[in-house]
Amino acid sequence: xxxxxxxxxxxxxxxxxxxxxxxxxxxxxxxxxxxxxxxxxxxxxxxxxxxxxxxxxxxxxxxxxxxxxxxxxxxxxxxxxxxxxxxxxxxxxxxxxxxxxxxxxxxxxxxxxxxxxxxxxxxxxxxxxxxxxxxxxxxxxxxxxxxxxxxxxxxxxxxxxxxxxxxxxxxxxxxxxxxxxxxxxxxxxxxxxxxxxxxxxxxxxxxxxxxxxxxxxxxxxxxxxxxxxxxxxxxxxxxxxxxxxxxxxxxxxxxxxxxxxxxxxxxxxxxxxxxxxxxxxxxxxxxxxxxxxxxxxxxxxxxxxxxxxxxxxxxxxxxxxxxxxxxxxxxxxxxxxxxxxxxxxxxxxxxxxxxxxxxxxxxxxxxxxxxxxxxxxxxxxxxxxxxxxxxxxxxxxxxxxxxxxxxxxxxxxxxxxxxxxxxxxxxxxxxxxxxxxxxxxxxxxxxxxxxxxxxxxxxxxxxxxxxxxxxxxxxxxxxxxxxxxxxxxxxxxxxxxxxxxxxxxxxxxxxxxxxxxxxxxxxxxxxxxxxxxxxxxxxxxxxxxxx
Numbered sequence: 001x002x003x004x005x006x007x008x009x010x011x012x013x014x015x016x017x018x019x020x021x022x023x024x025x026x027x028x029x030x031x032x033x034x035x036x037x038x039x040x041x042x043x044x045x046x047x048x049x050x051x052x053x054x055x056x057x058x059x060x061x062x063x064x065x066x067x068x069x070x071x072x073x074x075x076x077x078x079x080x081x082x083x084x085x086x087x088x089x090x091x092x093x094x095x096x097x098x099x100x101x102x103x104x105x106x107x108x109x110x111x112x113x114x115x116x117x118x119x120x121x122x123x124x125x126x127x128x129x130x131x132x133x134x135x136x137x138x139x140x141x142x143x144x145x146x147x148x149x150x151x152x153x154x155x156x157x158x159x160x161x162x163x164x165x166x167x168x169x170x171x172x173x174x175x176x177x178x179x180x181x182x183x184x185x186x187x188x189x190x191x192x193x194x195x196x197x198x199x200x201x202x203x204x205x206x207x208x209x210x211x212x213x214x215x216x217x218x219x220x221x222x223x224x225x226x227x228x229x230x231x232x233x234x235x236x237x238x239x240x241x242x243x244x245x246x247x248x249x250x251x252x253x254x255x256x257x258x259x260x261x262x263x264x265x266x267x268x269x270x271x272x273x274x275x276x277x278x279x280x281x282x283x284x285x286x287x288x289x290x291x292x293x294x295x296x297x298x299x300x301x302x303x304x305x306x307x308x309x310x311x312x313x314x315x316x317x318x319x320x321x322x323x324x325x326x327x328x329x330x331x332x333x334x335x336x337x338x339x340x341x342x343x344x345x346x347x348x349x350x351x352x353x354x355x356x357x358x359x360x361x362x363x364x365x366x367x368x369x370x371x372x373x374x375x376x377x378x379x380x381x382x383x384x385x386x387x388x389x390x391x392x393x394x395x396x397x398x399x400x401x402x403x404x405x406x407x408x409x410x411x412x413x414x415x416x417x418x419x420x421x422x423x424x425x426x427x428x429x430x431x432x433x434x435x436x437x438x439x440x441x442x443x444x445x446x447x448x449x450x451x452x453x454x455x456x457x458x459x460x461x462x463x464x465x466x467x468x469x470x471x472x473x474x475x476x477x478x479x480x481x482x483x484x485x486x487x488x489x490x491x492x493x494x495x496x497x498x499x500x501x502x503x504x505x506x507x508x509x510x511x512x513x514x515x516x517x518x519x520x521x522x523x524x525x526x527x528x529x530x531x532x533x534x535x536x537x538x539x540x541x542x543x544x545x546x547x
Contacts, residue, residue: 065117075104078107131169221236234302280346289333434503
């Protein structure tokens with residue numbers, strides 16, 4: 001039997017989907033068998049005259065595996081594995097096989113996903129053996145896949161839930177060309193799929209196959225070149241389908257931490273729906289989508305049109321050769337307009353106007369994004385604080401530089417798994433929840449107003465910071481671990497149960513005013529101990545400072 005025969009598509013795929021999305025197993029039994037099943041942790045779901053329907057919740061790891069499977073189904077992958085016994089041969093004789101949790105194929109790509117999940121929140125685990133085994137078998141599996149999918153791009157993903165994966169394992173996966181998806185990234189694509197439908201696949205492919213060539217893509221467009229703000233730019237029209245394949249949106253979410261700085265708001269479902277209806281009814285948008293084309297050192301190829309007309313204009317007419325690669329164009333403004341075409345009949349028959357800069361630094365992209373949106377729909381306050389970190393962290397103004405550092409520390413406290421405030425801080429456009437209720441503004445204000453960092457007025461130094469190394473990166477390496485250790489100490493003394501309470505549980509500790517006050521108390525202790533020559537935060541091991 002060919003391993004490909006274990007894949008399903010069409011109606012059979014839809015039938016598997018119905019089973020996969022259920023969290024329970026179901027069985028209809030004769031009533032005399034119910035007692036035995038109850039002893040094996042089955043529950044009564046529904047009583048009938050002659051039968052009883054029983055249910056049993058699936059194992060935690062299977063629920064996560066099905067969750068990932070459902071994500072790729074909703075992303076529009078057309079051929080997937082039927083069950084958990086699916087495997088692919090990895091040797092020439094094809095008698096040795098590797099079990100694969102999720103197999104997903106569309107018209108262009110094949111994705112293999114290995115899933116690991118634990119019910120223990122933030123569990124530390126060494127995955128060296130699993131990752132190296134996956135890499136060792138990958139060449140053979142890819143050879144087998146290419147026999148069935150010769151033109152497809154192939155990617156392996158290692159996906160986890162509730163694990164605190166070490167930096168060493170992350171580097172190992174990167175070296176082995178294995179993508180890593182934690183639950184934050186899975187949640188991001190689930191949210192994106194809810195808004196975009198299977199058009200979210202463009203964003204996924206951009207992430208997985210960045211800079212990889214897209215076969216058969218027509219990439220030459222008539223264009224006008226010019227200069228603006230010291231940058232080359234081009235104005236042209238293009239089919240939405242082409243730009244969707246080339247484009248990537250830097251959404252400000254936990255899942256895009258590796259692409260920092262990021263700045264875009266998550267696409268709004270209702271707004272997208274209204275745009276799609278507008279387009280389907282013959283509507284159009286005459287204003288341009290703003291993008292940055294990434295070319296590296298090579299630069300874009302622009303062939304000027306020869307003309308007998310004496311033209312002294314700075315603008316030139318010609319043909320622009322776009323990159324033929326995924327994630328080669330960043331969408332700065334107009335993501336809703338672009339994705340509004342994704343599920344319409346006009347995505348290949350209409351063209352949309354584009355103004356494209358060449359190799360804009362991401363900080364410059366942020367400035368353009370904020371300038372545009374300042375005069376349109378206001379950027380939410382918490383997202384603005386998040387973006388300010390990127391704008392100010394490398395600032396030449398010493399006061400702004402330290403404001404950026406305070407924001408970075410505050411964000412890392414909410415996004416880094418080693419922090420007791422992980423997932424308790426509202427970052428970017430994340431919504432406030434009973435668990436996630438501490439704001440960046442509160443945290444960063446407490447840090448800025450402390451004596452941890454040097455203070456400036458009109459570029460003049462007012463006071464030296466107790467941890468300030470006159471360099472943001474070095475100061476961060478000293479101050480961030482100190483705050484984490486102190487919060488960890490507080491968490492331990494209070495107790496896990498009390499610390500993990502949410503606003504719904506009437507938490508007395510993990511809330512804005514308490515955490516802000518705790519940082520200010522730390523500040524007072526540091527000042528006292530420093531003045532008494534008990535510690536030197538600039539040179540001591542951070543753990544010595546107080547703990």
